[in-house]
Amino acid sequence: MRLRVVVAAALAVALGAMAATAGASSGRAQANKLTVWLQVDAQSGWPDVVAAANQQFQQQNPGWTVDVQYQNWGDHLQKFDATIAGNDTPDVIEMGNTEMTAYMASGAFADLTGSKGEFQNSGTWLAGLAKSGMYGGKLYGVPYYAGSRVVTYRSDLFKKAGITSSPTSIAQLTADLAKVANMEKGVKGFTPMYLAGTDWYSALDWVFDYGGSIATTHAHKWVGTLDSPQSIAGLTAYKNFFDTVAQKSAATLDEANPAPYTVYSQGLTAAILGPAWFSCCTGTKYKNVTAQFVMPSHTAGKPIPGFLGGSDLAVPAQSGQKAQAVQWISDFTNTSNEQSLQAKGNIPNATNLLANTVNARAAARSWFVPQAKHWVDVENGNILRTMLAQILTGKLSVAQAASTASANIAYTLNQS
Amino acid sequence: MATAAGTTTKWSRQRPLSMRRLGRGAVPYALVAPVVVVMGAILGYPLYSLVRLSLDRYGLFELIQHKGVYIGLKNFGSVLHDSVFWHTLVRTIVFAAANVGLTMVIGTLIALLLVQISTWVRLLVTAGLVLVWSMPPVVAVQVWNWMTNVQNGVLNYVLTELHFGNYFQHNWYTSPFSQLSMVTTLIVWGALPFVVITVYAALSQVPRELVEAAEIDGARSWRVFKDVTVPVITPVLLILTSLSILWDFGVFTQPYLLIGQPHITTGNYLMGIYLFEQGYVSANFGRGAAISILMLVIVAALSVVYVRRMIRIGEVT
Amino acid sequence: MNRRAARRTGWNAVGLLVFVVAVFPVFWMVSTAFKTDDQINALTPTWFPTHPTLRHFRDALDKPYFWADVKNSIIVVVFTVGIAMVLAFLAAVALSKYRFTGRKLFIILVIGVQMLPGAGLIIPLYVVLARFHEVNTLTGVILVYLTGALPFSVWTLRGFIIGIPKELEEAAMVDGSTRFGAFTRILLPLVAPGLVATSVFAFITSWNEYIFARVLLNDGSKQTITVWLSYFLGTSRQTDWGALMAASTLTAIPVVIFFLLIQRRIAFGLTAGAVRG
Numbered sequence A: 001m002r003l004r005v006v007v008a009a010a011l012a013v014a015l016g017a018m019a020a021t022a023g024a025s026s027g028r029a030q031a032n033k034l035t036v037w038l039q040v041d042a043q044s045g046w047p048d049v050v051a052a053a054n055q056q057f058q059q060q061n062p063g064w065t066v067d068v069q070y071q072n073w074g075d076h077l078q079k080f081d082a083t084i085a086g087n088d089t090p091d092v093i094e095m096g097n098t099e100m101t102a103y104m105a106s107g108a109f110a111d112l113t114g115s116k117g118e119f120q121n122s123g124t125w126l127a128g129l130a131k132s133g134m135y136g137g138k139l140y141g142v143p144y145y146a147g148s149r150v151v152t153y154r155s156d157l158f159k160k161a162g163i164t165s166s167p168t169s170i171a172q173l174t175a176d177l178a179k180v181a182n183m184e185k186g187v188k189g190f191t192p193m194y195l196a197g198t199d200w201y202s203a204l205d206w207v208f209d210y211g212g213s214i215a216t217t218h219a220h221k222w223v224g225t226l227d228s229p230q231s232i233a234g235l236t237a238y239k240n241f242f243d244t245v246a247q248k249s250a251a252t253l254d255e256a257n258p259a260p261y262t263v264y265s266q267g268l269t270a271a272i273l274g275p276a277w278f279s280c281c282t283g284t285k286y287k288n289v290t291a292q293f294v295m296p297s298h299t300a301g302k303p304i305p306g307f308l309g310g311s312d313l314a315v316p317a318q319s320g321q322k323a324q325a326v327q328w329i330s331d332f333t334n335t336s337n338e339q340s341l342q343a344k345g346n347i348p349n350a351t352n353l354l355a356n357t358v359n360a361r362a363a364a365r366s367w368f369v370p371q372a373k374h375w376v377d378v379e380n381g382n383i384l385r386t387m388l389a390q391i392l393t394g395k396l397s398v399a400q401a402a403s404t405a406s407a408n409i410a411y412t413l414n415q416s
Numbered sequence B: 001m002a003t004a005a006g007t008t009t010k011w012s013r014q015r016p017l018s019m020r021r022l023g024r025g026a027v028p029y030a031l032v033a034p035v036v037v038v039m040g041a042i043l044g045y046p047l048y049s050l051v052r053l054s055l056d057r058y059g060l061f062e063l064i065q066h067k068g069v070y071i072g073l074k075n076f077g078s079v080l081h082d083s084v085f086w087h088t089l090v091r092t093i094v095f096a097a098a099n100v101g102l103t104m105v106i107g108t109l110i111a112l113l114l115v116q117i118s119t120w121v122r123l124l125v126t127a128g129l130v131l132v133w134s135m136p137p138v139v140a141v142q143v144w145n146w147m148t149n150v151q152n153g154v155l156n157y158v159l160t161e162l163h164f165g166n167y168f169q170h171n172w173y174t175s176p177f178s179q180l181s182m183v184t185t186l187i188v189w190g191a192l193p194f195v196v197i198t199v200y201a202a203l204s205q206v207p208r209e210l211v212e213a214a215e216i217d218g219a220r221s222w223r224v225f226k227d228v229t230v231p232v233i234t235p236v237l238l239i240l241t242s243l244s245i246l247w248d249f250g251v252f253t254q255p256y257l258l259i260g261q262p263h264i265t266t267g268n269y270l271m272g273i274y275l276f277e278q279g280y281v282s283a284n285f286g287r288g289a290a291i292s293i294l295m296l297v298i299v300a301a302l303s304v305v306y307v308r309r310m311i312r313i314g315e316v317t
Numbered sequence C: 001m002n003r004r005a006a007r008r009t010g011w012n013a014v015g016l017l018v019f020v021v022a023v024f025p026v027f028w029m030v031s032t033a034f035k036t037d038d039q040i041n042a043l044t045p046t047w048f049p050t051h052p053t054l055r056h057f058r059d060a061l062d063k064p065y066f067w068a069d070v071k072n073s074i075i076v077v078v079f080t081v082g083i084a085m086v087l088a089f090l091a092a093v094a095l096s097k098y099r100f101t102g103r104k105l106f107i108i109l110v111i112g113v114q115m116l117p118g119a120g121l122i123i124p125l126y127v128v129l130a131r132f133h134e135v136n137t138l139t140g141v142i143l144v145y146l147t148g149a150l151p152f153s154v155w156t157l158r159g160f161i162i163g164i165p166k167e168l169e170e171a172a173m174v175d176g177s178t179r180f181g182a183f184t185r186i187l188l189p190l191v192a193p194g195l196v197a198t199s200v201f202a203f204i205t206s207w208n209e210y211i212f213a214r215v216l217l218n219d220g221s222k223q224t225i226t227v228w229l230s231y232f233l234g235t236s237r238q239t240d241w242g243a244l245m246a247a248s249t250l251t252a253i254p255v256v257i258f259f260l261l262i263q264r265r266i267a268f269g270l271t272a273g274a275v276r277g
Helices: A002-024 A040-045 A047-060 A076-085 A100-105 A113-118 A127-132 A155-160 A170-183 A200-209 A229-245 A260-265 A276-281 A284-289 A322-332 A335-343 A358-362 A375-380 A383-393 A398-413 B002-006 B019-054 B060-065 B074-080 B083-116 B119-133 B137-147 B154-161 B176-203 B208-216 B221-249 B253-259 B271-281 B285-302 B304-313 C003-034 C037-041 C055-062 C066-097 C103-115 C118-131 C138-162 C166-174 C179-208 C211-216 C225-230 C241-276
Strands: A033-039 A065-071 A092-096 A141-147 A149-154 A191-194 A215-218 A221-224 A269-275 A290-293 A309-314
Touching: A033 A040, A033 A076, A033 A322, A040 A047, A040 A065, A047 A065, A047 A322, A047 A335, A076 B060, A076 B271, A076 C118, A076 C211, A092 A100, A092 A322, A100 A309, A100 A375, A113 A322, A127 A141, A127 A309, A149 A155, A149 A200, A149 A260, A149 A276, A149 A358, A155 A170, A155 A284, A170 A191, A170 A229, A170 A269, A191 A229, A191 A260, A200 A229, A200 A383, A215 A398, A221 A398, A229 A383, A229 A398, A260 A269, A260 A276, A260 A284, A260 C037, A269 A276, A276 A290, A276 A358, A284 A290, A284 C037, A375 A383, A375 A398, A375 B271, A383 A398, B019 B285, B019 C066, B019 C103, B019 C118, B019 C138, B074 B285, B083 B119, B083 B176, B083 B221, B083 B271, B083 B285, B083 C003, B119 B176, B119 C003, B119 C241, B137 B176, B137 B253, B137 C003, B137 C225, B137 C241, B176 B221, B176 B253, B176 C003, B208 B221, B221 B285, B221 B304, B221 C103, B253 B271, B271 B285, B271 C118, B285 B304, B285 C103, B285 C118, B304 C103, C003 C055, C003 C241, C037 C241, C055 C241, C066 C103, C066 C138, C066 C179, C066 C225, C066 C241, C103 C138, C118 C138, C118 C211, C138 C179, C138 C211, C179 C225, C179 C241, C211 C225, C225 C241
Parallel strands: A033 A065, A033 A092, A191 A269
Antiparallel strands: A092 A309, A141 A309, A149 A269, A149 A290, A215 A221
């Protein structure tokens, strides 16, 4: 009859549970609490910066607590939408700079134009990043940090191949990589430079390098421009570069799986193109033979225009504590915190803070996505990735793939 | 506990007449009430608002205003006129059929095998299945990802070593077909434990004497199987199949995470992903609600057999 | 060796093959968790971690809130399963022992709820829970999980109760014992295997659920273990396979323990319920 005891106990627990749950529901509307949503990168990368900001905020606002809740890139917007519906938004939210426009256009964020002076270095904000937080001439997003893309490479292999200086043009880089490839012929699976074929953040560098673009407005309508002669020249150049130096089987891969630095740490490539923090993860074996240079343009002596990725901080319109939210943002993005972010391999939010890093030099020429309400749909629909996969696998010609993608983009951006 | 004690008043069928009948007539309602109340309280308003939402234009702007714009059946019209919807529907039905079919066939075969093998092997296999069952899908997806990764996935290595061809840096996720096939392996693998253990449980109900008697009679094992075993396990198979249809038709987590957002396109949508992408990701909540309702109708239609059977066996005998 | 034994050996071999194929992914996860980074990255896989390291487990456990989130998961699961069993048991008694008007409707409700596309209800559910301040609380998650666990449990338990011979119940009544006594002494022990089998299913589904927990819970200290695990993937930065596999292993351990505790009852329980399903 042990069983009976077990079952009786289970029933008791369950009933007790019901009583407990009924009583335990806690009210939420807590006074003096600021809720902040940051991406998980801050949790793993710079928790000290977050702590410093919280401490400063609490000194200025005695009795207040800051509840920092970490979010994933994959689903934070869906979560944010749910909180909007439930009138339960955080007071501060970190947004990817390409995600801003849709929300600014719909009135999701508070207008911070009047508080701009409260943010340190707001006079010298990085122009590219600051633009992503502006809509209709008003400020909604405070620049948080940015990242550019650089080449992380094996200095030992380059040296062994007799290369003594960083390449200053794509042609020279191609030639250098050919030397390395020739030297490493015997290594199974070796590719001179690893590029994830559908990594549009990198691939479109070529489009902008050749004077092309993604889309422009004409008479209040968006026009796709990936099929312009300049864009096609850029895409063709990318394809040629990819075919010459990269791994064929990576034509349909994305930059997350496998991560380029994984291939690098396996010793299977001499160079990767991506965010400067890639140097973090190149493996213990290659730590001392890893260096970075700015990805050169096809025009000698210039850097290639790089995608300026980054984050903004915004205050949801439904927040009941906007003044405190602004103050927390101001604490979080002050000079010393931004310098700490720079030390972690990021680009700080203002030009006067820029140190002479590869990262910062690469940011000198940058491009950004069209600031359209529906740009997010272009990204989520993977229109650019589909186009790149078609081009690199040879399924469609560059012109065909580009014109399909261009039409799709125009259609998506012009939705009501 | 009062209700629970009350249930023991009388297990037998209701008898007509007398005032007591009224009192007893309330018993089943009292017993069912808690479930109905809980489900009603939690799902009632959401269901109502789902229907309301499906009749509204409801995007990000409306979400922030907390007020949709009534547009009648336009959401349904636009979904039904969307060729992506129909392609997705066909793909999902084929996909679900393949997954359910494989799950049921392999599951039943393994259950039959369990009857044939020595006890220690059976214990081993059962323990293995329990291990598999205890893996959350979120975890299983990562393990699959890891085993099939292009660079050094163990699957490529094993296939190459076994001389099935050169799978060095083979990419298993190039076309919609190969992507969905990989998802199928993941789903079938994860669904097998429940099916095998349930079918095996049913098989162990097959009277041993009957089987042995038939064998002594010199009946072919196939006949024994057909006349003795199959009738016993058929109801179980039917219910498992129906439940699998429900689960596989709306599946989201495994395909979305295994194929990966960067590779989700209209060319490999399944209904669950179509709903997520068109309703949530593009912040078109009215359309998403319409898709949800259509999915509900389609699943109901697909499982009409199941529902009818459930109602039939639900009769008190 | 006679033919029968030979056949048995053959089937045993097939059984072992099934075991190896089924378990391999689990093995690979655990094995990877113990390997060094170099072994993980190598082109030629190492089958067994020759120099096992606990570093990945340490990394995983260093991620904040592991223990808090395990505790949350256990609370959510215990309450969901407990409440679901009690409520479902009552409804199952009604379904299996009484005829009443509205029975069919109730069965359709139970089946219909299982057909709802969960994803479609995320925002409406959030709105309701937010109105009652049950967002970011475990209570809200438990309530949502109940709607998933109840229908299946009602149906499965019905199969167990219907199988109890009427004579037994009547004997209990005649016995002169009190109603409650009859209930606990006769009925519960008979239904216990059914309760165990049903709670296994409810346990697994609630423990494994991710999407609703993700949307409804915000504070790191209030999340469930599957949400905790998702933070290994949500960053735009590196995926650390070793730590991810270690974390995944840790996530699966409580379920394995639960199975070990009740394993003797599973087969029997499923048997009875399934056949009469």
